[in-house]
Amino acid sequence: PALWAAGAVTAVACLALPLRAAAAHRAVRVHGGRRDAASARASRRRTVAELTAVALALGAVETLRRRGATDASVGLVSSAPVLVGVVAALVLVRLHPPALRGLARPAGRLRGAVGHLALARAGRTTVSAVLPLLALLTAFTTAAFGGSVLAGVSDARDRAALYAVGADARVESTGPLPSGLSDRLARVPGVRSEAEVSIAHQAKAADGRQSVPVAGVRPDAYAALAARTGLGEFAGGELARRGARDGPLPALASPVVAERFGSAPFAVRMEDGSFVTLRIALVRERTPAVSGEEFLVVDRAGLSAEAARPTALLLSGDRLDADALRRQAGGGPSVQLRSEERARYVDSPLQSGAERVYTAAVAAGAGYAALALLLSLAGAAPERAALLARLRTMGLTPAQGRRLLVLESLPQAVPAVAGGVLTGWAVVRLLSPGIDLTTIALAGASSPAGRAHLRADPWSLALPALAVLVLTVAVGVGQAWWSGRRGAVPQLRAGDGP
Template sequence: MKSVTAPWVRTRLRAAPGAAWALALLVALTACLAAAFPRALDRYGDAGLHRALERARPDRTSVLLTAPQPDFLLTPRQRQEALRPGPLGRRYDKALAAVDRPLVVDRAASTYGVRTAQSLKVPDPWLPRPSGLPPQVVLATPHGLGDHARLRSGRLPRATGAPVTAATGTVEAAVTAETAESLRIEVGSVLHVPGVERSPLAVRVTGVLAPRDPGGAYWATQPLLRTPALVTVPGSAGPDPDQYWLGALLLAPDAAPALLGTAGNPVPYWQLASEYDALHAHDLDRLKSAVASLESGPALRKVRSAVDPATDVSTDLDEVFASFDRLRSGIGPLVAVAAAGTGTVAGVVLLMAAGLAADRRHAELSLLRARGASLCGVAGRLLAETAVVALPAGALGLVAALLALPGGRLLPALGTAAAVTAVACAALPLRAALAHRAVRLHDGRRDVVSVRPSRRRTVAELTLVVLALGAVETLRRRGATGAAGDLVSLAPVLVGVIAALVLVRLYPLPLRALARPAGRLRGAVAHLALARAGRTPVSAALPLLALLTALTTAVFGGSVLAGVDHARDRAALLSVGADARVEGTGPLPAGLPDRLRDAPGVASLTEVGIAYQAKAEDGRQSVPVAGVDPADYSALAARTGLGAFDGRELRRDGRSGPLPALASPAAAERFGSGPFPVRLEDATTVTVRIALVRESTPAVSGEEFLVVDRSGLSAEAARPNTLLLSGDRLDVGALHRAADGAGSVRLRSQERARYVDSPLQSGAERVYTAAVAAGAGYAVLALLLSLLRAAPERVALLARLRTMGLTRAQGRRLLVLESLPQALLAAAGGALTGWAAVRLLSAGIDLTTIALATPSSPAGRAELRADPWSLAVPAVAVLLVAVGVAVVQAWWSGRRGSVVELRAGD
């Protein structure tokens, strides 16, 4: 058998090298994209998790273990020994071993030691006393102090001479530069900490330190050890509350027993820092389980048995992981939409390539079957022939993905690449086995006009349609992140399947209806083109499914990306009110508006005076009141689309009546339509009457606001404290120079960039864009394969017709008209299906998570809406490709001549 199989494979590959290379290229490209997708998700997910951990600060992401001070039932010697570095270090090693993976501890940033749980008053008179209250200090003995700080002056503290005990009278300490500056401590300073049943403990400062990494876990987990705090005494109120300084004195680890002689309640602690680079987003569920186990589970029991039965564990890692999980859960289903659509199109293209190869070799395989070849033998040889090409190509695509995207997991990439290779290997043998399961010498017509669908096909299609409709309805009712979250990725594909099945059923009807009128025309081209279009094989449902799925995914993906951009633009515009905003805490300088008007890029400027603490009616609730020039402000509102109105409706008739006001719906409901007084921040009172109601306005964002004509306000209240600028290319530096510190400068573009807070958001957008682009490329390839399938027959037909007098121009028109019905069907069906998918699924999809960094943005919920460009561009592209291929085919056949294409007897 081997001696027969090898020559067959080698001979067939040599007979059609072009087809083999084309298959290898298709498999390599598809395997590369399939393997790259999970690795890209891993990279962006890990980057998003690391960003979330970095933003959460080490005091939330570290695990702090604290144990009570040694039991008083122990002897004084035993209590002192329990706080020395040796026993603490051994318990530290056991605590590290109790932490379950995948939670990894950064040993270099972790530490342990002893600190006083209560601060101690230091009565030395030379220390600063902001309110006459003595400062307080915390005594701590962190391990590894010299590795995480450099000396500004002096030296590190030491415990020299006899071992330190609770009765030791003098110890050495170091302070950070911030503590030294705030508490006026220098090298050589001595602080006296009150003792218990003994004289005060004298702490001599021997060094001033500068942390090597102030924001790292070693220092930031317990910020007081690095930075002193000015503490306000609870219960003291007023403009000058009682305050005192609270700082930390860092003793040598061997001096920890001295803390037992104070009233600070010394407790040992073990500070375990998280190693961010070792934490991965795909392990998030296991990470949350590990943290939960450490807080109240088996890991906590391990810690308590190894460290102390009363050990307390504190960390906010669970909250950080939960916040990241909410972000990932909101983004993941949307990314899966593009992946499912692109994967479906890629799979259909692989099947189409196999179908093209099977049709090309239909006569050969039929002859083999007629001569007695078994179905299994033919399929086995085809499998070996395809595997020789597909396996190396799939491996090459996998290697390319691994090299292009390092850092992701190997197994998911290997699995997707193997799935692509398996489909490529099995498609041709299965297609050939299905087509040649019975021995036939001649096949009848198999076109869409003549062949009637069987009952089995009808039942299968109806079942698929019902299942797809049920899935879409479930998604609409439960949403993308609910119980139907997995369906969102398949929803556009399901809609495309429904449309493809319906359009294949309806496709013959217009062809039959147009065939008779076209036959009465004088020319033969139109009638012949319709007749040729009706001869499209029944298997055209496969390329139509690929095109509709790709177009639906492209429309859906384009609408998602457009919705994300619109939501960010809208949120930034609502927050800023214009292209730029200059706002001060009080009235702005008189010359500032003119300086800003002269800044590069500024097209217009609107002055606004906003009283945020204005009181209405009973004075218990405040409402922001904006005083504006009606003409300028109405132009700004119309330009930004934020509550456009006619400026004349905001002007007051006469000087005695109430001021007309533009109000938000909430303010209008609260105050009604009658006049009511408003007390402004300068203590003046004006009477206003709500004349206009708008959902939003440029000057103020929020649920309640009032906008009035500032000519009706007092001179003090009318002075502008906010300037709204419009322009296409605003110079940030020029605006800051013009403002000259008089007010804060905010740009709409900078505000928009602030909404992309996590690499998970930007990475999801890139993956989404790449997936949609790949799907569009596969759609074009599917269209080319479908046209290539009929290319030999078309070229031979043109050659025959030219021998009968058909001109080249008529040949071009024939091929274009022949390809137009299916192209028009795919283009119109794709646009309609994409629009329907967006309309059907918009109720269950919320773009707020992927669009905005915070759900509490001014724009509210970001909804999915159909994007006109996403609807039009893919449909037009399909038509252009179809017409372009037909024109190229006609030109190429005319260039080669008729004799080359005709056989003897034609």
């Protein structure tokens, strides 16, 4: 079957052009007018094909949004971005000729003939010259979707590691930490700051039936850590005790704990047997010291001397040395690094294989866009070279020739770039409700950061667009330079040119 398929593809490729030529010349006809892109009208067959593609894309997107990326909809996940890109390309091809006609009129009133000539030539190309827009937009959409998936996976792993550790590094013990450990760890290269925390995991409400983790912190240092990590930011002064020392201690609570205890003061029995009266003053979804849905954070100054002894250190810094931290911590406390926690999420064939697939999709999309643009520009190269040769005989300077070729290419590249960025963003927004990246991003089924959502990545949208614009300008400048180097005589032979 493989040999038969290869033979069939070869036969179609070899016979397509001769058969088309024979069909076009089966009857003698008077030469008709040139079908310019700015004046051609779409046929009924093309309209029906476009409406069919629109219906397929709408069906794929709606099914994916309702059912999600289940095993039965794997084909939809892979085909929906391409279908949306094809539909956007068809819309752009429809809008391209009217836009050229609209720009040609005001360009004719500008000083100089280069701009008007470039737009006029862009509108007088054949209808097939706008077909690379289809390839460019489809490639842009594929690259943007794949890049957004990879960015979403990386972001989900970063957030999961941050939620699990609470900082760049965490040194924790079941009991109080050794004295002087904070000073020793502060001297480790890469450590910028640390926050001491005393965590009582078995603190209970006054009735003794409900336990809730209570973290005692220094408000200013802990507020700075929360601001750096983005986990429940607050002002340090809001957690500090005000008024009489026998009054309730302000506390930062999770929404679950805040709903349970309300805003009235309540008593909590710590693990050492002491009691402390708290009043919930702040509510945050996350906090660095404790992971989970239930926690209380209070000022250590309001706790007893035994309960205020630090049991954990949250360290911030760049390129922390895990071996040096473990040597300074000794054999008792456990040392957990955010970078090591993140590396744990990439330990299965599913994660690595999915990343390779989407990386290949991004590379293929970018390569396909570049190839489509280069083939389109290479097909028009002989005609452009002849045009430059003729215009040089009428006084066109080399700089004007370069500007003419660049401006002639931009009416095709700029709509493709703008449409590609908009389509890539729209595809991600349309498909994100039906795609869960948690399984791809994390090795386990559960994530401390919750569900990993698909979000549009600005770099995945901007880099292909900038690459196409740079490639378009570079090809135009290079072609003008090469044509000027060859000279005008070979291009002015009788019978050559359009």
